[in-house]
Structure formats: C-alpha cells, structure tokens
Amino acid sequence: MIRSTSGTDRYAASRGQHERAARSLAGGVATAFRAPQLPVPITMAGGSGSHLRDIDGNEYIDYGLAFGPMLLGHSPASVIEAVQRQVATGIGYGASHRAEADLAEAICRTVPCAERCIISNSGSEAVHIALRIARAATGRRRVIKFQGHFHGWLDPLSVGNPGSPDAGPATAGQDPGASESVTVCPWNDLDALAAALDDVDVAAVIMEPLAVNGGCLVAGPGYLEGVRRLTSNAGTLLIFDEVITGFRLALGGAQERFGVIPDLAVLGKALGGGLPISAVAGRADVLEEVATWRVRHAGTFNANPISAAAAVAVIGQLEREAATIYPRLESLGDQLAAILREETANAGVPLVVNQVGAMGYAFVSNVPVTDHDALLRADADAFRRFAAALLDEGVHVISRGLLYVSAAHTDADLEHTRAAVARVAQAMSATSQVNA
Ligand SMILES: Cc1ncc(COP(=O)(O)O)c(C=O)c1O
Incomplete structure (x- = not known):
C-alpha cells in the first residue's frame, strides 16, 4: 500500500466521521456506491470549481463530480444564484410554478427526441x-435491457448489471418476480436483439447509448442505427437512458452526438447541476399517455422549485456557452485519458482507459476492454488501490474507475494530475501491486 504522503493519517477526521456515522447511518454512507472507497469513505467539507476539500483539510482535484452531475463544476455561480433566488421566493408549493414550464421548454429545445417531457x-x-409509459403506449409487457448496462437501483431492471457475470439480480432482497418481464441481451449484437424482438410482446428496448457504467464502451459501427431500425420495425419503443450522457456528451446528449433519435430518453445527473431532478423526454404521442392521465405520474417532490430552478440555470448556461464548453470538455477528457495512459505506460502499469468526451472509465487490465466480459476480467482491486494512492496525491477518482471532467477543470489541474499519476504509477510498479 502506498503510504500517506504526510506520514501521519491524513484521513483521521474522515475515519472518525465514518465511525460516528456508522453508529446511526447503516453502513456509514448514504449510498452503496460510496462504500468501497479506500482507505475510508471520505467526508467532504466543501467543493468549488474542479476541487473538493475534505474535513481533514485535504484538497482534491475531483474527477468523480458527485458521480457525474457536476458538469459545470462544484458550486457553479449560475446554479447557486438560481437556487438562492428560488429559496428566497419559495421552496415548495405542491402546485404549478413557472420554473417547471421553463425547464420543460428548455429540455424540449435542447434534446432532439423531446417533443414533451415529464x-x-x-x-x-x-x-x-x-417503462410504464412504454407499456401503456404499446399495450405490450416485456422490456429488453442489455448485459452490463445500469438503469438505477429499482428492482425490475436490476438484473445483468455492470460487473455481474450473468443476468441475475443485483442485490439481496430483490423481488425476482419484478424482472420476469425483462429479457437481458448482449449489447452490440444486432442478431441477438433481432432474435429477442421475435417475441411480439416487447414494449421497449432500453440501453445506455454509450455503455458508460459497463466500461464506457462505444457501440460498433451501425449498431445504434440497427437498433433503431429493428425497434421501429417491431413497433417497440427505443429508450435511451441518458442519465449520464445527457447534456454531458453534447448539449443534446448521446442522441445528438451519435445521430440516432430514440422514442424516449431518460435524463438526470448533469441536468440538475448537483440538485436532484430527472426527466423523461420524447415523442408527444407517447407522452400523451401521461397527458391524458392514463399513465399516472406522481411524486410529491416532482419538479420541486429549487431543483427546477437549478436545472433551468444549467441548461441556460450550457446553451449560452455551448460553443466553448463542449470543445473544452472534449479536450479535457482527451487530455486526462492521455495523461493516464502515458504515465502508467511509462511505469509499466497496465492501465486501460476508455474515454469519450467528458467521461471515461479506467481499468487495470492487460487487454483492451471492449466488452462486458473484458470488464469482468479487469483487476478491480488493483484499480481501487490506484484510486486510493491518487487520493494521497490530491486527485479524487471514483474507485470503480469511472472518470468525469467538468467545464471548471483547468490546465493546472491536468498538470498536477500528470505528476500525481506518474508518482503513483511508479510506486505501484516498484511494489508490484499490479498483476492484471
Ligand atoms: C445510466 C444510469 N441510469 C440511471 C441511473 C440512476 O440514477 P439515480 O442514481 O439518480 O437514481 C444511473 C445512476 O448512476 C445511471 O448511471
């Protein structure tokens, strides 16, 4: 293990906080995805721009970005101002308010498939x-998802998740009955999808159009177009889960970038600039199911004014600055991937980096990771140790390998990152901590 650079325990306060939290908060963290962080789940004290600060006073260049949402960086002025304005006005009404229509219009302006949204x-x-809308609109029941794609924590689609060797459930306590109508298919295989679509009862095919959670895997040439054609021919709705790619891969998300337009798209993460909000956008005739109340879309907090105001501010800034922000994100993503590849190669550490624009995924692996099977063979423990060593160097990455850059990252951040990666890779190589 690489030692703390200071010689003392630079995470003492985080350790204490984690122990304290675990006495009342089950597991000591509020989401399972934070638990695996080494040496201990870090307790943050604040964030600004591309940096986070923990309660021990350590500062990090952050490539985790709250698991993706902070596309504009931490505490972006536009979002803070919008939230403050809204807080001063009202924080929840249980009634209509202007920001929700502003937001719906902004989504319909920017996301290619969006004629309506919820x-x-x-x-x-x-x-x-x-999925409920798709079933109502088609009068069919089954849903096809893909091995290694992630669509959230709810029971029906928590099968064949990233890192799972089979189509089994993701967690104890899951109702196997909830997934009875879900077929898990291999991704990037049009023949397999065509065969699955022989079943005439398929309401929807849902996928991450860039398989970010399964390793930032890119669809093969013609695959997305092929899926579009097959689903249209089958009368099945195509749903792009753009919770990660929405607003991040382009203003209009993966569908804009890859030029394939789904029937419905799911948006989240970057949409709220850090506040909790999500949307389903798509064809007006399909969303008519909600408009006519045939499909009930309920939720006490739906479009709460603070999150809605934040999202309006995020989309507004992205629209105004699209010509500079997206090329910058692209360049930052390319540079971060190059730094990781070059400095680990120099040290003989077998790091593979898949990256598209402002997102990527790194693995300790001796072979390219181009499909889910290769992800399963990568050395996840070695990557967690790599991430822990980077933390000691003031660089925060998600311990399973996901990488995000924001519009707030700077050239100085990249320079610091290069030096940090070089030191960590040399130390790992010297102590033979990698055996992928
Ligand atoms: C592609 C994708 N879909 C859905 C979700 C679920 O989103 P949430 O965590 O906001 O429920 C995630 C979360 O990481 C995701 O990456």
Whole structure:
C-alpha cells in the first residue's frame, strides 16, 4: 500500500466521521456506491470549481463530480444564484410554478427526441416511469435491457448489471418476480436483439447509448442505427437512458452526438447541476399517455422549485456557452485519458482507459476492454488501490474507475494530475501491486 504522503493519517477526521456515522447511518454512507472507497469513505467539507476539500483539510482535484452531475463544476455561480433566488421566493408549493414550464421548454429545445417531457426526482424513478409509459403506449409487457448496462437501483431492471457475470439480480432482497418481464441481451449484437424482438410482446428496448457504467464502451459501427431500425420495425419503443450522457456528451446528449433519435430518453445527473431532478423526454404521442392521465405520474417532490430552478440555470448556461464548453470538455477528457495512459505506460502499469468526451472509465487490465466480459476480467482491486494512492496525491477518482471532467477543470489541474499519476504509477510498479 502506498503510504500517506504526510506520514501521519491524513484521513483521521474522515475515519472518525465514518465511525460516528456508522453508529446511526447503516453502513456509514448514504449510498452503496460510496462504500468501497479506500482507505475510508471520505467526508467532504466543501467543493468549488474542479476541487473538493475534505474535513481533514485535504484538497482534491475531483474527477468523480458527485458521480457525474457536476458538469459545470462544484458550486457553479449560475446554479447557486438560481437556487438562492428560488429559496428566497419559495421552496415548495405542491402546485404549478413557472420554473417547471421553463425547464420543460428548455429540455424540449435542447434534446432532439423531446417533443414533451415529464419531470421527476432521480434517474431510477425516471427509468421506472419511462417503462410504464412504454407499456401503456404499446399495450405490450416485456422490456429488453442489455448485459452490463445500469438503469438505477429499482428492482425490475436490476438484473445483468455492470460487473455481474450473468443476468441475475443485483442485490439481496430483490423481488425476482419484478424482472420476469425483462429479457437481458448482449449489447452490440444486432442478431441477438433481432432474435429477442421475435417475441411480439416487447414494449421497449432500453440501453445506455454509450455503455458508460459497463466500461464506457462505444457501440460498433451501425449498431445504434440497427437498433433503431429493428425497434421501429417491431413497433417497440427505443429508450435511451441518458442519465449520464445527457447534456454531458453534447448539449443534446448521446442522441445528438451519435445521430440516432430514440422514442424516449431518460435524463438526470448533469441536468440538475448537483440538485436532484430527472426527466423523461420524447415523442408527444407517447407522452400523451401521461397527458391524458392514463399513465399516472406522481411524486410529491416532482419538479420541486429549487431543483427546477437549478436545472433551468444549467441548461441556460450550457446553451449560452455551448460553443466553448463542449470543445473544452472534449479536450479535457482527451487530455486526462492521455495523461493516464502515458504515465502508467511509462511505469509499466497496465492501465486501460476508455474515454469519450467528458467521461471515461479506467481499468487495470492487460487487454483492451471492449466488452462486458473484458470488464469482468479487469483487476478491480488493483484499480481501487490506484484510486486510493491518487487520493494521497490530491486527485479524487471514483474507485470503480469511472472518470468525469467538468467545464471548471483547468490546465493546472491536468498538470498536477500528470505528476500525481506518474508518482503513483511508479510506486505501484516498484511494489508490484499490479498483476492484471
Ligand atoms: C445510466 C444510469 N441510469 C440511471 C441511473 C440512476 O440514477 P439515480 O442514481 O439518480 O437514481 C444511473 C445512476 O448512476 C445511471 O448511471
């Protein structure tokens, strides 16, 4: 293990806080995805721009970005101002307010498939209602998802998740009956999808159009177009889960970038600039199911004014600055991937980096990771140790390998990151901590 650079325990306060939290908060963290962080789940004290600060006073260049939402960086002025304005006005009405229509218009302006939308609180919820809408609109029951794609924590689609060797459930306590109508298919395989679509009862095919959670895997040439054609021919709705890619891969998300337009898209994460909000956007005739109340879309907090105001501010800034923000994100993503590849190669550490624009995924692996099977063979423990060593160097990455850059990252951040990665890679190589 690489030692703390200071020689003392630079995470003492985080350790204490974690122990304290675990006495009342089951597991000591509020979401399972934070639990695996080494040496201990870090307790943050604040964030600004591309940096986070923990309660021990350590500062980090942050490539985790709250698991994706902070596309504009931490505490972006536009979002803070919008939230403050809204807080001063009212924080919840249980009634209509202007920001929800502002937001719906902004989504319909920017997301190619969006003729109408609905607004919800989290990605998981939005996926759930998207499936309900698809079933109502088609009068069919089954749903096809893909091995290694992630669509949130709710039971029906928590099968064949990233890192799972089979189509089994993701967690104890899951109702196996909830997934009875879900077929898990291999991704990037049009023949397999065509065969699955022989079943005439398929309401929807849902996918991450860039398989970010399964390793930032890119669809093969013609695959997305092929899926579009097959689903249209089958009368099945195509749902893109753009919870990660929405607003991040382009203003109009993966559908804009790849030029394939789904019937419905699920949005979340970056949409709220850090506040909880999500949406389902798509064809007006499909969302008519909600407009006519045939499909009930309920939720006490749906489009709460603070989250809605934040999201309006996020989309507004992205629209105004699209010509500079997206090329910058692209360049930052490319540079971060190059730094990781070059400095680990120099040290003989077998790091593979898949990256598209402002997102990526890194693995300790001796072979390229181009499909879910290769992800399963990568050395996840070695990557967690790599992430822990980077933390000691003031660089925060998600311990399973996901990488995000924001519009707030700077050239100085990249320079610091290069030096940090070089030191960590040399130390790992010297102590033979990698054996992928
Ligand atoms: C592609 C994708 N869909 C859905 C979700 C679920 O979103 P949430 O965590 O907001 O429920 C996630 C979360 O990471 C995701 O990455």
